[in-house]
Amino acid sequence: MPKIGLFIPCYIDQFYPQVGLATLRVLRQLGIDIDFPEEQTCCGQPMANSGCADETQPLAEKFLRVFGKYDHVVAPSGSCVSMVRNHYAQWLDGKPGFDHLRSNTFELCEYLVDVAGVTKVDGDFPFKVGLHMSCHGLRELRLGRSSEKMVPAFNKVGQLLAQLKGIELVELNRPDECCGFGGTFAVNEEAVSCLMGRDRIADHLMGGAEVITGFDVSCLMHLEGIIRREKTQLRVMHVAEILETAGLS
Amino acid sequence: MTGHSEKAALFVVDDERVHWHDQSLWFVRLKRDKQAASIPEWEMLRDTAAAIKTHTLSRLADYLEEFERNAVANGIQVYWARDGAEHNAIVHKILLDRGVTRLVKSKSMLTEECHLNPYLEARGIEVTDTDLGERIVQLRHEPPSHIVLPAIHLKKEDIGELFHEKLGTKQGASDAKYLTEAARGHLREKFMATQAGLTGVNFAIAETGGIVVCTNEGNADMGTSLPPIHIACMGVEKILPRAEDLGIFQRLLARSATGQPVTTYSSHFHGPIPGGELHVVIVDNGRSAILAQETFRRSLSCIRCGACMNTCPVFRRSGGYSYGYTVPGPIGSLLGPQRDMRKYGSLPFASSLCGSCTDVCPVKIDLHHELYAFRQVLVRKKVVPLYKRFGMAIISFVLARPWLYRLAGKLMRWIVPRLPRTVVYGPWNAWGIHRELPPMPRESFRELLKREPPPSVPGSVRNLELAGVKKEPL
Amino acid sequence: MNSRDTILASLRRASPPSSPRPEYPAAIAYANPEAQFAETFTFVGGTFVRVTSLIALDAELRKLELYAKARKIVSLVPGAGESTVDLSAMKQPHELEGVDLAILPGEFGVAENGAVWVPGSSLGPRRAIFVIAEHLVLVVPASQIVHTMQHAYDRIRFERPGFGLFISGPSKTADIEQSLVIGAHGARSCTLFLVG
Numbered sequence: 001m002p003k004i005g006l007f008i009p010c011y012i013d014q015f016y017p018q019v020g021l022a023t024l025r026v027l028r029q030l031g032i033d034i035d036f037p038e039e040q041t042c043c044g045q046p047m048a049n050s051g052c053a054d055e056t057q058p059l060a061e062k063f064l065r066v067f068g069k070y071d072h073v074v075a076p077s078g079s080c081v082s083m084v085r086n087h088y089a090q091w092l093d094g095k096p097g098f099d100h101l102r103s104n105t106f107e108l109c110e111y112l113v114d115v116a117g118v119t120k121v122d123g124d125f126p127f128k129v130g131l132h133m134s135c136h137g138l139r140e141l142r143l144g145r146s147s148e149k150m151v152p153a154f155n156k157v158g159q160l161l162a163q164l165k166g167i168e169l170v171e172l173n174r175p176d177e178c179c180g181f182g183g184t185f186a187v188n189e190e191a192v193s194c195l196m197g198r199d200r201i202a203d204h205l206m207g208g209a210e211v212i213t214g215f216d217v218s219c220l221m222h223l224e225g226i227i228r229r230e231k232t233q234l235r236v237m238h239v240a241e242i243l244e245t246a247g248l249s
Numbered sequence: 250m251t252g253h254s255e256k257a258a259l260f261v262v263d264d265e266r267v268h269w270h271d272q273s274l275w276f277v278r279l280k281r282d283k284q285a286a287s288i289p290e291w292e293m294l295r296d297t298a299a300a301i302k303t304h305t306l307s308r309l310a311d312y313l314e315e316f317e318r319n320a321v322a323n324g325i326q327v328y329w330a331r332d333g334a335e336h337n338a339i340v341h342k343i344l345l346d347r348g349v350t351r352l353v354k355s356k357s358m359l360t361e362e363c364h365l366n367p368y369l370e371a372r373g374i375e376v377t378d379t380d381l382g383e384r385i386v387q388l389r390h391e392p393p394s395h396i397v398l399p400a401i402h403l404k405k406e407d408i409g410e411l412f413h414e415k416l417g418t419k420q421g422a423s424d425a426k427y428l429t430e431a432a433r434g435h436l437r438e439k440f441m442a443t444q445a446g447l448t449g450v451n452f453a454i455a456e457t458g459g460i461v462v463c464t465n466e467g468n469a470d471m472g473t474s475l476p477p478i479h480i481a482c483m484g485v486e487k488i489l490p491r492a493e494d495l496g497i498f499q500r501l502l503a504r505s506a507t508g509q510p511v512t513t514y515s516s517h518f519h520g521p522i523p524g525g526e527l528h529v530v531i532v533d534n535g536r537s538a539i540l541a542q543e544t545f546r547r548s549l550s551c552i553r554c555g556a557c558m559n560t561c562p563v564f565r566r567s568g569g570y571s572y573g574y575t576v577p578g579p580i581g582s583l584l585g586p587q588r589d590m591r592k593y594g595s596l597p598f599a600s601s602l603c604g605s606c607t608d609v610c611p612v613k614i615d616l617h618h619e620l621y622a623f624r625q626v627l628v629r630k631k632v633v634p635l636y637k638r639f640g641m642a643i644i645s646f647v648l649a650r651p652w653l654y655r656l657a658g659k660l661m662r663w664i665v666p667r668l669p670r671t672v673v674y675g676p677w678n679a680w681g682i683h684r685e686l687p688p689m690p691r692e693s694f695r696e697l698l699k700r701e702p703p704p705s706v707p708g709s710v711r712n713l714e715l716a717g718v719k720k721e722p723l
Numbered sequence: 724m725n726s727r728d729t730i731l732a733s734l735r736r737a738s739p740p741s742s743p744r745p746e747y748p749a750a751i752a753y754a755n756p757e758a759q760f761a762e763t764f765t766f767v768g769g770t771f772v773r774v775t776s777l778i779a780l781d782a783e784l785r786k787l788e789l790y791a792k793a794r795k796i797v798s799l800v801p802g803a804g805e806s807t808v809d810l811s812a813m814k815q816p817h818e819l820e821g822v823d824l825a826i827l828p829g830e831f832g833v834a835e836n837g838a839v840w841v842p843g844s845s846l847g848p849r850r851a852i853f854v855i856a857e858h859l860v861l862v863v864p865a866s867q868i869v870h871t872m873q874h875a876y877d878r879i880r881f882e883r884p885g886f887g888l889f890i891s892g893p894s895k896t897a898d899i900e901q902s903l904v905i906g907a908h909g910a911r912s913c914t915l916f917l918v919g
Contacts, residue, residue: 008694008695010648010654010658011687012694013658013693013694013695014658014661014662014690014693014694015687015688015689015690016687016688016690016694017690017692017693017694017696017697019694020694020697020698021694021697021698024698036695036698038651038695039651040651041648041649041651041654042648042654044645044648046641046644047641047644047645048621049602049621049624050624050628050633050637050638050641051597051623051624051625051626051627051628051629051633052625052628052638052641052642052645053625053628053629055638055641055642055644055645056645058645058649059645059648059649062649086618087621135601135602135603135604135605136602136604138604139603139604139605139607139608140604146604146605146608147282148282148560148605148608148609149292149608150285150286150288150291150292151292174275176605177562177605178562178601178603178605180562180601181601182600182601182602182603183601183602184598185598185600185601185602186680187679187680188254188598189253189254189257189563189598189599189601190254190258190679190680190682190683191254191257191258191261192254192257192258192261192563192566192567193601194682194683194684195261195267195566196562196563196566196601197683197684198683199268199271199566221687222684224685224687225680225684225685225686225687226683226684226685228684228685229683229684229685273900273901276901277901287835288751288835289751290748290749290750290751293748294748296745296748297745297746297747297748300742300743300744300745301744301745303739303742304742304743304744304745306739306742307738307739307740307741307742308738308741309734309738310731310732310734310735310738313730313731313734314731319883322883323883323884324884329725329726329727329730330726331726331729331730335726379908380898381896381898381899381907382896382898385898385899398897398898398901399898400898400899401901403899403900404900405899405900405902408899425899425900425902425904426902426904428899429896429898429899429904429906429907430906433906433907433908436908437820437908440908441817441820457881457883458883459881459883465894465895465896465897465907466894466895466896466907466908466909467854467894467907467908467909467910468907468908470851470853470854470888470908470909471851471854471855471908471909474816474850474851474853474854474855475816475817475851475855485730485734490744492876492879492881493747493873493876493877495872495876496747496750496871496872496873496874496875496876496877497747497873499872499876499889500750500835500836500871500872500873503836507897509767510763510766510767510835510836510837510838510891511767511833511836511837511838511872511889511891512891513767513890513891513892513893513894513895513909514854514888514889514890514891514894514909515838515888515889515891516886516887516888517881517886517887517888518886519881519882519883519884519885519886519887520883520884520885520886521884522847522848522850522886523847523848524847524848525848531730533730533733533734537730537733537734537736537737538733538737540734540737540738540739541733541736541737543739546737546739
């Protein structure tokens with residue numbers, strides 16, 4: 001049986017512990033041996049995103065040290081996984097274990113669908129749900145077809161959620177527009193970032209969503225920050241929190 | 250000097266207008282989607298176009314020489330300009346030698362880049378931009394705000410007012426058809442009186458020594474078939490090896506640009522108009538320096554369709570002028586700082602790195618990854634303020650040490666809820682201007698984990714308290 | 724070194740590793756290219772008319788309001804309408820200003836985008852007729868419809884020196900608030916007769 005290293009990105013660890021727990025519960029259901037290595041902290045994306053390559057290096061190296069020993073690494077965050085898969089090579093190319101790490105680090109839904117082979121989701125969630133397809137999961141991990149691409153439609157997250165009884169995935173006018181988080185962009189370009197966030201929320205509300213869900217807590221943190229400030233009637237949940245009580249097989 | 254974010258913040262202030270701008274461009278993006286979807290081999294076309302460009306860039310000098318040879322055989326006069334100044338001087342000399350004092354132009358981003366218009370005007374030449382959008386911004390003494398839709402930032406009322414003042418249209422008239430008709434009449438006079446026409450070049454073909462110019466309005470054709478002199482200005486990267494390559498690029502260009510199956514006119518010039526002259530000016534102006542940079546050379550594949558601007562959620566909400574460079578949007582955010590790192594240093598940060606530009610680009614320039622990579626160049630060259638880097642160094646130092654990370658996290662989660670709101674949301678908190686900070690739970694995930702969390706209760710989500718907007722920390 | 728040599732030298736110095744020319748993808752082949760062409764040509768703002776012969780074309784053409792109203796007509800398609808002005812007598816292209824209707828032959832049409840290839844060399848210095856006429860009629864043989872631009876460029880043999888262009892519908896602009904206006908600088912209407 002493969003051994004999973006659970007990667008709970010720093011801001012989830014600190015601000016959204018319930019998402020970490022939900023992720024753990026989802027994975028435990030599959031009867032997989034899971035380990036949470038205590039020395040983990042951050043993948044280094046904030047530094048890399050700011051162009052600070054030297055400041056990213058120790059974190060990339062540390063990540064390899066901490067997670068290199070696992071068969072699979074799973075995280076409830078598309079953008080952190082993309083960091084490992086698409087950007088780590090700059091610092092880790094040629095280092096022992098990196099190729100294995102890169103090809104075996106997965107976003108949660110991607111892991112469920114592609115690796116664990118989950119085809120059935122047994123549970124219910126009788127709410128109208130807006131699925132926010134965060135950009136890095138969408139366009140860098142290809143968790144779904146982006147609206148720009150002229151290829152057959154698919155959505156690894158949507159296909160899991162759609163099986164829940166009572167759930168209604170609402171239609172969005174712009175199915176995959178960026179919410180405006182963008183890492184340090186959220187503060188560097190505060191005005192545009194928040195406008196993008198407001199527009200995204202408005203689109204979900206227009207579709208009738210009661211809950212916004214997604215696979216990237218960073219985007220959800222940004223959207224939730226606006227929702228709470230504006231006291232909008234909209235609940236924000238990570239996809240793991242919706243799936244945690246469902247039976248997966 | 251203000252960067253993109255400051256100018257964007259000003260653009261965002263007018264909520265109604267920014268949404269109007271956003272929606273206008275999104276409409277073009279949707280038209281593009283529809284056209285792209287009509288071609289089953291769309292993604293293969295993109296792959297092919299990207300590969301043709303990569304191949305061409307690897308033999309650019311050879312193909313330019315081949316083009317020159319064939320163009321000269323076709324009776325075209327070919328010039329070479331190292332930079333914008335030389336380009337402007339060449340164009341001016343051609344005009345001066347022939348006594349030309351009136352010039353009409355169709356769209357050319359290269360001449361915008363070289364600031365040709367003011368150069369010629371200062372030397373007594375009347376320059377008239379003839380693309381409707383370009384004429385509008387020219388009359389307003391503004392640069393284009395978008396490379397394909399130069400006046401996309403203006404409302405019809407703005408244009409109505411402008412035309413009333415400059416072209417004598419009825420006061421308060423803002424009907425697009427009426428205004429376009431007025432411009433047609435006004436520009437027809439310019440076309441009839443001009444002594445020379447200048448165009449950009451969409452594609453130059455090495456194999457045949459010809460150039461291709463695409464427009465919808467027909468202004469390039471008017472400007473090159475009435476006067477005897479045609480000057481065409483092209484960047485070195487406009488070259489395609491063979492005529493058959495046009496089959497790929499013509500299928501992509503207009504669909505990506507405006508969501509049309511093709512532009513109304515695609516004119517192929519393989520020599521001057523009988524009795525006239527055709528001059529082609531080939532311009533480097535920093536392009537060979539871009540070609541030398543392995544990470545960023547693919548930005549030279551750009552065919553100036555503008556699709557990355559239409560799709561960019563930041564461009565749509567910040568407007569072309571917020572970029573301050575001739576070519577705005579994602580591709581401009583790469584080209585600008587390669588020209589002047591200090592002046593345009595904020596542009597690679599004017600992106601959420603969502604990657605929509607990369608997926609929409611017909612020649613598959615890896616735009617958002619190049620923007621990401623360019624940020625490192627800006628830090629390395631110390632264009633990014635040192636205090637920002639210092640901040641990142643501190644965070645990195647903390648994150649590299651699990652004990653320090655745990656301690657810092659715990660402290661933060663303990664202190665923040667205890668501070669007065671006015672302190673937490675003080676002017677130093679850019680996050681908090683329009684957003685709440687994330688919840689500060691008592692325990693982190695790793696702390697909770699130590700307590701062996703209770704097994705989940707199946708079906709518990711049914712009882713979710715949806716009415717409350719506040720998310721209770723665990 | 725002159726500018727030419729300087730530029731070429733710096734491009735050679737910067738030259739990336741060689742990369743092969745790609746294979747072209749197979750382009751779409753429409754089941755009914757003529758129907759596709761008609762649909763696309765209409766979509767781009769043109770008027771599509773199907774006629775079986777040149778005689779039928781002439782009859783249909785004369786029924787058109789724009790033909791009836793036109794005072795200055797240039798027809799370069801023998802048997803299609805009647806020229807009222809003599810193109811060959813014109814010394815300056817500027818004399819073309821005021822032509823109401825031009826009837827011109829197109830070599831072939833492209834189904835995917837409604838473009839018509841119009842070789843212009845034979846017109847010499849009077850090629851402005853394509854764009855300066857108020858209204859345009861293009862005449863294309865029904866057997867000459869290709870599927871896509873890839874097929875189109877396969878068959879074009881450029882005249883060198885020479886000039887040729889694709890025309891897809893009437894002149895248009897959307898530069899004012901994205902509202903489509905037909906008749907920017909060129910023809911205000913474009914009617915295509917597919918003959919045979």
